[in-house]
Amino acid sequence: MEWVAKKNVLIVGLGLMGGSYARALKRLGYHVAALDRDAEAIEYALREHIISEGSADKDERMIREADAIIFALYPGIFPAWVEENQGLFKPGMMLTDVTGVKSCIVYRIQEMLRRDVEFIAAHPMAGRELSGVQNSDDRIFRDANYIIVPTEKNTAKGIEWCAGLGRLLGCGRISVLSPEEHDEMIAFVSQLTHCIAVSLMTCSDNTHLSDYTGDSFRDLTRIARINDKMWSELFMMNREPLLKQMDVFLNELQGFRDMLARGDTEGMRAKMRLSTERRAMFDKR
């Protein structure tokens, strides 16, 4: 399937991400079908013209007619859905996803997948602290990082097809990482930061402090509003890389604490200078 042809796209899982993909693709003229067990989500999306058609039941016709499927399911149920329904796929169909962990998903699906279709994993680094199709918004892709996560089983054509989707969505930088590189990166830049934000909110009852906070605390804890079902699944499916990053961070913060305890001002200043220098790299885009 080439993106130039306006063919049938099926979205499986119509939540925040699925809905955002649907909005973007329908706006561009694609026929967008959606499956989600939540009938209210489907009804809402139909009423708001976010999708062309949709069903809360497993509609075999929609699966048969799809030229491409985008999976935006919870990671725990994603491989089983593919296994159960791949008999219905059109030969040559393209599959991609939005899942936030890769190693434990990609190999498993590619291993069992029919040889005449291709699954190429992707991870758009975009989202909101809200869930559900009601909060979907295709502006989240604007200038976002879009990561393609191929394995040896993927074709050059498949990778290019996936990049084409990233460009259609309006993503900024499109890059390629292996599943292992992706999972190590995501453990640090996303999962660890969510663990920190959550722990900052739960470590003491601090709600009475909301009258006194500046922007830094608000920014640091924005992501402490979190979908507990999805994120606990993501953490469990990326347990080893995340534990490694948590230990590295805990060790570093403990070291900073010990410098403060012994009055090592120079040591703290050196850390602050390093941090300032490194952080500046993140603003040079």
Added chain:
Amino acid sequence: MEWVAKKNVLIVGLGLMGGSYARALKRLGYHVAALDRDAEAIEYALREHIISEGSADKDERMIREADAIIFALYPGIFPAWVEENQGLFKPGMMLTDVTGVKSCIVYRIQEMLRRDVEFIAAHPMAGRELSGVQNSDDRIFRDANYIIVPTEKNTAKGIEWCAGLGRLLGCGRISVLSPEEHDEMIAFVSQLTHCIAVSLMTCSDNTHLSDYTGDSFRDLTRIARINDKMWSELFMMNREPLLKQMDVFLNELQGFRDMLARGDTEGMRAKMRLSTERRAMFDKR
């Protein structure tokens, strides 16, 4: 000194905060003098009409003529400046400050201060990740939290005068805390968050990850660009409250890590739900 009268305000320490106060007050019609050892800062502020007059030397006339002094000095040199120059103060003069730590500053200054002037401490919860008068901006006060930090030595009139300044600056919520309450609060909402951001940047060489980050990492580390001299002084001057908060946080994050290690999904989800619920309170203003 009443704020209704357009009298002489002296700013001691013309950096980011001093410059922002100067801009706000000069715009409102006050005569704003400034002292700073950095001649370039003074020249810049004169050229940009941020101040009415200024000097890089200790100009005794400016000190004698001041009806109010706002201290925006590094905390380490602030008390000594007051001790050295209080002989020049006009009787009835009002002093306030912007310092981010209070217990170790306020009692010391009030103890040695002449009895015919009043020092009332304040902390505007506003700032930028940049320093210097060149980056000053009086819009930082808009809707910011402004905290007045009186002791038993302060008068009701002094507190009202200080609140008047907060209102002049355009601050949002103006509140009153004791020095001890202030320092405990600031250790949690500001100092701990800066320690976390710094440690996140220094715990591993992560600059190659800037191509992959989403907003959450950027938000969490925005404050990792930090003035090392000032923040190390602030940390050292608030060592006990900050160590306490760091230990509480380290313990909580370690506990979360251990839940992940033993696969306690329910435990993690309960923490995430608590964090989501608490964080929502910070958005209800």
